[in-house]
Amino acid sequence: MAFWSEIVKLQQFLPQFQALYAQRFPIEVRHYLAEWIEQQPWNSIHINPANESLARNLLDTMVSELQKVSSRMSYPVTRKLNEYAVVLKKTFDQQPLELVNIMNCLLMQENQLFQELRQTHHHLQQANSPLPEYTKREEHVNQQKTTWDDHRRKRNYSILEAVRSLEQVQGHVLNMIQDWKRRLQLSGNGAYFEDNLGSLQEWCDKLAEMNCQIQQELGLISTQEDVASDHISGVPERLSSLLSNLVRSAFLVEKQPPQVLKTQSKFSSTVRFLLGLKLNAPTKPPVVKAIIITEQQARVMRQHGNIHSENTGEIMNNTSLLEFSNATKTTSASFRNMSLKKIKRSDRRGTESVTEEKFAVLFSSELSITGSEMKYHVQAISLPIVVIVHGSQDNNATATILWDNAFSEIERLPFHVPDRVSWSQMCETLNMKFMAEVQSTQGLCKEHFVFLAQKIFDEQSYGMEDFTNRMVSWSQFNKENLPGRTFTFWQWFDGVMELTKKHLKDYWNNGLILGFVSKQYANRLLNQRVNGTFLLRFSDSEIGGITIAWIDDSEKGGRQVYNVQPFTTKDLTIRSLGDRVRDIERLLYLYPSRPKDEAFKKYYTKEVKGKDGYLHAGVKTTVNGEQTQVVAQPMVPSPVSQSCVACTMPEMPGWPQVPCNPSNISYDNHLVNSFGSENDLDMNFDDDQQFVRGMENIPVPSEFELNALLNTVDMSLVNSTEF
Secondary structure (H helix, E strand, O other): OOHHHHHHHOHHHHHHHHHHHOOOOOHHHHHHOHHHHHHOOHHHOOOOHHHHHHHHHHHHHHHHHHHHHHHOOOHHHHHHHHHHHHHHHHHHOOOHHHHHHHHHHHHHHHHHHHHHHHHHHHHHHHHOOOOHHHHHHHHHHHHHHHHHHHHHHHHHHHHHHHHHHHHHHHHHHHHHHHHHHHHHHHHOOOOOOOOOHHHHHHHHHHHHHHHHHHHHHHHOOOOOOOHHHHHHOOHHHHHHHHHHHHHHHOEEEEEOOOOEEEOOOEEEEEEEEOOHHHEOOOOOOOEEEEEEEEHHHHHHHHHHOOOOOOOOEEEEOOEEEOEEEOOOOEEEEEEEEEEEEEEOOOOOOOOOOHHHOOEEEEEEEEEEEOOOOOEEEEEEEOOOEEEEOOHHHHHHHHHHHHHHHHHOOOOOOOOOOOOEEEHHHHHHHHHHHHHHHHOOOOOOOHHHHHHHHHHHHOOOOOOHHHOOOOEEEHHHHHOOEOOOOOOEHHHHHHHHHHHHHHHHHHHHHOOOOOEOOOHHHHHHHHOOOOOOEEEEEEOOOOOOOEEEEEEEEOOOOOEEEEEOOOEOHHHHHHOOHHHHHHHOOOOOEEOOOEEHHHHHHHHOOOOOOOOOOOOOOOOOEEOOOOOOOOOOOOOOOOOOOOOOEEOOOOOEOOEOOOOOOOOOOOOOOOEEOOOOOOOOOEEEEOOOOEEEEEOOOOOOOOHHHHHHHHHHOOOOOOOOEEO
């Protein structure tokens, strides 16, 4: 047993020992490290520079032991001991031998003082010895007093243990709330989100109830009790602090405002209070107010608890009542018709654009809780918001939000995000966003990520390992245009998602689109396959385009990969991808070897016949060198654009005769555009053997000539547009 334990028994003489240590050394450290201090060879270390390393080891060990002890204590003691550890290190780090000298002196003086005081204590006991006739009665009283003291110590110990348990459990629950907020933010990028606010509300109610019960128990303890009550003297303040933190953490944004917010547009949001059952509002529900704040104001609020009064913007319909719902057993304030009337932008940093400037909606209220006399000022801040004034800003604003949602940390200074992230993090984010936007279970694969890395880093390596440890910057993601292009990486990727979501979702989900591969990689794949093998890939030269590449014989001998100019949303709205694949007769096998009709048959549009004597008009995709079919238009004049007609023609003045066979068809002489529709596009080879869309200025035939044409040709009638 440590010598210090004997000193502690002399309760009435403790002030003398406190005076001994005074400013020379923290007596709390002497108390908590009693055994360790008494086991060290302080008196065997001479005050000599040669022993400085020994002294330094003792100092470092003392600091380490102190930190170990502090980790097992409750918060106030932990904080005090950690402070002492820092002070000791700072005080003696440059002169560790001084610590040895002080400890030697203190331990010697401590021992002398103890011997003197123990002798004095012995004399006092003899002088105060009771008379024999009172001895038995005094023993009985002392026994009763000891029993009562033991009872009080056990009760106080139970209270302290209850408070420690409350602190521990509440810490876990508040971490769970923070985790819920982070998962909610990631769901904005498409991550799976399990809403467990119901169970968190139950935990918050239990914590508040436990806090209230401990406070009631404290109220039964008399303030006149002896030193036993000193052990719980700081408990009321700890309980008050715990309840305050719980109330403020229980006020949160359940339904976020849109993170890309357009001025003058209506939006909604919901704030929830997880301690609704404890809410003390006997007359009318509390009012919750919403205002919009800048990133700088959010930082000030985080550091100081309030914001500058400067007005950032004006939100219409920005108040709501915090009410309890019997149906859902929740307490919330719903804002259904908010509208951002105007916004005041701050001075931007460097090249920062308006779509990189972040705001947030701040919800605040004054709440009272049953069992507490305090009024709590609560605040809940939304996820970051980018304010736009025009739809053309949506793409870049979405990029800012995507980056923030993906790479922010739970405990951050609003709204700080790293400027560079690992490529593996970026791959995870892109995959998550793509699957969510397209509503697909078919994500991106390794080959896709290699292509995306080649694109964003402008490198042609074919190994994923070459990019795994690379860092990608915000500038590469959505500030700098891709090399040789007029758009950024994100603008291109977002265009692909939009196209896939609107027109290609089923094709993608069924594995018919190879998608994210380069032209060079597609060539490598197709050159290993038979003629007529084709694949579908996203264009990397145009935003929101998909192209068909296939292998076939070249007019110059050998074989060649051909690429159709990309189809965009406009093209696929006119005629679906499945029908376009069916139209092009050169396409035989979907890579690697699946027959075209087997893969795409269910996407073919069923041909319909004309009604009421009219001939059916349709649209067909062809490429140079393919035999086209005859097309007829309804014989009803119309100002609406009609599709172009391709056919062989009878001899007529001004109309040349050309033999109809795939090798010598001249599309310039076989296209008739009835009304100059801008949707009627013709595919021609350019020097790089790609197909490009163009429009020809071709004479318009008269109704007489068209009738003659229809009467001459006897074949199935379909409308044909050249691509």
